[in-house]
Amino acid sequence: MADMPALLATWEQKFRPHPDGAELPAHHDHCLGCGPDNPHGHRLQARRQGDGVAASHAFDERHVGAPGIVHGGAVATVIDDLYGFLLYLVGTPAVTRQLTVDYLAPALIGATYHLEASVTGREGRKLFVAATLTAPDGRSVATSTAVFVTVGVDHFGRRGVPSLDA
Ligand SMILES: CCCCCCCCCCCC(=O)SCCNC(=O)CCNC(=O)[C@H](O)C(C)(C)COP(=O)(O)OP(=O)(O)OC[C@H]1O[C@@H](n2cnc3c(N)ncnc32)[C@H](O)[C@@H]1OP(=O)(O)O
Numbered sequence: 699m700a701d702m703p704a705l706l707a708t709w710e711q712k713f714r715p716h717p718d719g720a721e722l723p724a725h726h727d728h729c730l731g732c733g734p735d736n737p738h739g740h741r742l743q744a745r746r747q748g749d750g751v752a753a754s755h756a757f758d759e760r761h762v763g764a765p766g767i768v769h770g771g772a773v774a775t776v777i778d779d780l781y782g783f784l785l786y787l788v789g790t791p792a793v794t795r796q797l798t799v800d801y802l803a804p805a806l807i808g809a810t811y812h813l814e815a816s817v818t819g820r821e822g823r824k825l826f827v828a829a830t831l832t833a834p835d836g837r838s839v840a841t842s843t844a845v846f847v848t849v850g851v852d853h854f855g856r857r858g859v860p861s862l863d864a
Pocket residue numbers: 706709710725731778779781782783785791792793794795796822823824845847849851854
C-alpha cells in the first residue's frame with residue numbers, strides 16, 4: 699500500500715515557482731505520462747519555458763497505431779500530461795475536464811517532436827490551456843486545447859493511486 703500522505707506531500711512541493719529552463723519533476727514515479735517507473739509510459743520530461751512548459755519527445759513502438767504512426771491516444775496522453783506540468787507553474791492542482799486534439803499530420807514512431815503548452819485563460823475554477831506538437835522540420839503535427847478544473851489535493855487522496863496500491 700502506497701504512503702498516500704507522503705505522496706501528496708511531494709506533490710504539494712512541486713506546485714511552486716521553478717526557474718525558467720528548469721526540468722520539472724514527474725507527477726509521480728508511476729504516472730503514465732512521465733513516471734520513470736511505469737514500463738508502459740512515455741517518460742515525458744518537461745521543462746519550464748517562460749510562462750509555459752516545453753518538452754522534446756520521441757514515441758516508440760509501444761505507442762504505435764497504424765504501422766509506423768503514433769496512436770492518437772498516445773499523442774493525447776502526452777499532451778494531457780504536459781498540461782499537468784503547467785499546473786506546477788499555475789500553483790494549483792487541477793484535472794482535465796475537456797481535452798481536444800486536432801491531428802494535423804501523422805506523428806511518426808522514432809521522430810523527436812517539440813511540444814509546448816501554455817495557459818490561455820482562467821475563469822473561476824477553470825483553466826484554459828493550449829498546446830502544440832511540432833515535427834523536426836517545423837510542421838505542426840497536432841494542436842490542442844483543454845479545460846482543467848482546479849481541485850484540492852484531497853481530490854487525489856480520496857481514491858488513492860491504483861498503480862501504487864498493489
Ligand atoms: C496533487 C496534484 C497532482 C497533479 C497531478 C497532475 C497529473 C496530470 C495528468 C494529466 C491530467 C489528467 O489526466 S487528469 C485525470 C483525468 N480527468 C479526471 O479524472 C477528471 C474527472 N472529472 C472530475 O473529477 C470532475 O468532473 C471535476 C472535478 C473536473 C469537476 O467536477 P464538478 O466540480 O462537479 O464540476 P463540473 O460541473 O463538472 O464542471 C466544472 C466547471 O467546468 C465547466 N466546464 C465543463 N466542461 C466545460 C467545457 N467543455 N468548456 C468550458 N467549461 C466547461 C463547468 O461549466 C463548470 O464551470 P463553473 O460552474 O465552475 O463555472
